[in-house]
Amino acid sequence: MSYRVLKRKLHIQAAPTRSIVAKNLGHHQLSDVPYAQQPLFNALGQPPTLLEVNAPPSFPVVLQSSKLISLSNIATTRLTPYISLKNLVLWKPWRFLTLESTTPVSLLVTGQSLSVLTLDGSTDYVLFPRDSLLAYAGAALRLGAVRRVKGLPGFEYTLLQGRGEAVVQADGEVHKLVLDSEDEVIVSKKALVAINVQGEVDCIEPWTLTKTQVEQSQSQDVVKTNDWKHYLQQALNTLNHIKRSLLNVVSGANEYVKVKGPRTVLIQANSSTSPLFELDTENKSIRITESKLEDYASFQSQDSRDYLHYVTVQNGEVKFTSTPDFKATVDKIAKKSG
Template identity: 25%
Template sequence: MISTKITRPCISLHQLSITRHISINQHPSTAPPATSSTDELTKTTTIPANIQEAKELASYRALETPEFTTLGTPPSVISINSPPSVPVYLRRGSLLSIYGIQEISSLDSVRSNLEFPLFWKRLAYGGFVSGYQKLISTTPFSVLVSSLSRASVGKATPKLFVNLVLDGGADWAVLNKDAIQVYAGNSLNLGLFRLPRYVSKRLARKLRIPGRSLTGLFSWSKIGYTLITGRGNVGLVGNGNVYSLNLNEDEEVLINKNNLLAITVNGPYDLQNCVIKYQFPVKETTSTTPAAKQVIEKPKLLEPNAWGQIVYRANQVSTWVKNAVKFIQKYTIGARETSYNYLVGNQEFIKIVGPRNLLLQSNVQSAYIPPIRRSSKTIEDSGAEVPATSDKKSRDYLNYVTIEPGKGAVFKSTPDFKEKVKEIERN
């Protein structure tokens, strides 16, 4: 038996690997730069990292509403990035700069107009007129606004910014006529209203005070305030630093009305619901015992004779005198309280009842301080010769004293004390 064995050839597959070597060499430093040498020599800018301790201003952002950013410490400048077709109103003489990106924003499209909003109301209520510069463009642009304007250059008190964002939930009553420096927003509204003289009946019932109580805000020199409503941004300036104070329900605070910059309200007639005039009580020197009840006597009929006429006239004169004394005491006590509050500086205080948001300024507007004028006159030489001091020698002012019998104290001059000391030691 023949067996046949067939074997298949073994085939092995081997993996082929190909390696390619790449060498990277550094470009020689002596090679010419990619840019032309002319651009390097005429370059007028540097990298932002070389400018330190200065905040970079963003010239463009995709915004739908204006963006206000205060700059500086303390904030004396405000930066505004405005989208297209949104007007920006800033006080005349406060504009510092207008800038933007050339590819996106064209400064040639910015239009400027001078407007006097609420001209007649400002003239009637406050006796002043504020001019605002209106800036609007079809492309985005940015501006820098200073807290000072032409009208406030000579004021001694510095002015600082505070930024208000109105979302339509609360209105702001601005009491300082020069506080609104810049504002922007298509749905932002400004109105001028009369300051309330008396508190409302609701506040009078809440505090249990007479209904004709004064608010303390009204005065004939200042009878109006500005009401800001709607949506937008407002840049207010205050005299000195500006602080925020938030009052909760039923909380009260005493504030000097000259330091009150702005307060939140709900409409133009809500200011009388939260403010009341306050006077510090004056200590009475009279007795605190309760007054005796006045006994009302039944009038007696008198016979129409001469004596009865005399008694009647005497009683009538006595009644007149008592009424006059009461009248004088009433106004004397009021004058005393007023004079006391005036002397201690409390006559301008008001009480504010919460819930409210307040803005307080640390200083009040001060008077103009004129600059110091330096005299152009110079001190000229009179030509008179100053007499020379006489040259004195030591023997002219060095003296010593000795006690001699029969002569007493004898003063003598010497050019040097050493010789005299040696002579005394020898003796």
């Protein structure tokens, strides 16, 4: 398997937290509305967890109903459940409501770590956590049904198309990763928040860890003459099997995907611990155990004369002698005593 070598550093920056002022959102030219000189969406705080919404007259905004915490101009504002037959089951529309007022209206919406997406019609966005969409606005902004990424069972996304703005939330602080046409990166699925695409979602591919083949020791082919060597080899084989199984669990779970440029990727910095690091901890313990077993095997395989010695003193001379055992000495003593 071959990979491209990046010739530049990846371009990472903080994700946008406010709308672009005086822009066209669908059929509404906001620059013609004095109140729209304020950003439509403005995420506040560090990390941004409070969303300020400034909506011009007769401009509907869709948001999660349970997240609304403050609203101005109640008398002129209408709140209605967001009903979409296409998303009746998939998006649980009772979780969303549509806000529209005959006068300018301001409201506050609570969320987690917020980021603002701007769509001008030339590019779309795919959202990955199903509950990541907090609010959106724009008469020409369309929210698609939930789909699955090809080759990644259970990895679902929602397509956002058209012109408008949307606010997404994540567990951790959101950052923007900018990829050039020659770039490709490996990203944890749990860290993905959104990716811009053009029509088909063909920029995401499954990625698995390369399974390292552990070479079998040549001693496996040798007939084992001692039971302890046989059981020791079995223990080493078991440890190797556990190590390979851990690799298979990580790679088989498809925890990572490969994303190809050019595109913008929103990632969250506080996703759960990567299995790679958990695997490293497990492997460290396995390597220590393997090392101890191999040291023991090496010690047991030594010739006994390498570490059995005795000293004799005769005629004032000291003599060191190696011996595989003390059988000869014991026999000699026995003869003298007999």
